[in-house]
Amino acid sequence: MADILALAVEKKMLRRILACLATFAFMSFLFPAVPSQAETNTRSGTDDCPLGYLCVWEHPNYQGRMYRFAGANASWAAWDINNKDSSWYNNGTEGMLACVWSGTNYQGSVKVIQHQTSSPSDSTHGDRGSSNSWAHFWC
Structure with a gap:
């Protein structure tokens, strides 16, 4: 039994x-x-940025290669966009700020992008991004 x-x-x-x-x-x-944290795309315009991502372009006005970042990335050194970012779009989670840091490990000056907000160019922060994080209230 x-x-x-x-x-x-x-x-x-x-x-x-x-x-x-x-x-x-x-x-x-x-x-x-997802094959990697950052994916590239050569199309232009914020419409190509999928939901849930911070999208970063190598040229102003969303031109050139687009890199898509999901989650926090302490260093962009592995990607060609490192210190070459010129336009940004936060299509991440609602209510989350996208934080683009001038240094690795979330150090240095920070560019803050509100949810579903784009920035076609920025002379202060352009070509300086080296890491990214997400925050609810402040970076």
């Missing part, structure tokens, strides 16, 4: 595991993984 109960419990656990794997496979299809 104990062997029958153990077998029933094992089958139940196997069904749960298979259900979890099927759910994971389905969710992976719906929400594919």
Whole structure:
């Protein structure tokens, strides 16, 4: 009798595991993984900035390559946009400020971009971005 109960419990656990794997496979299809924290795009204009991202362009007025940042990034050194950012758009989470820092590890001067606000150029902060973070009230 104990062997029958153990077998029933094992089958139940196997069904749960298979259900979890099927759910994971389905969710992976719906929400594919982002290949990296920063993605590039050569189109221009803020309409190309997807929801949930800080988008940064290498030239003023949203021209040139666009980099999309999700989450905080302590250093942009791995991407060509490091110290070459010229226009910005915060299409991140509602109520969140996008903070673009002149130094790595969120140091130095900061450019603050309100949610769903764009900045086509900025002589003070242009070509100085080296990291980004997000904040609710202040950077």
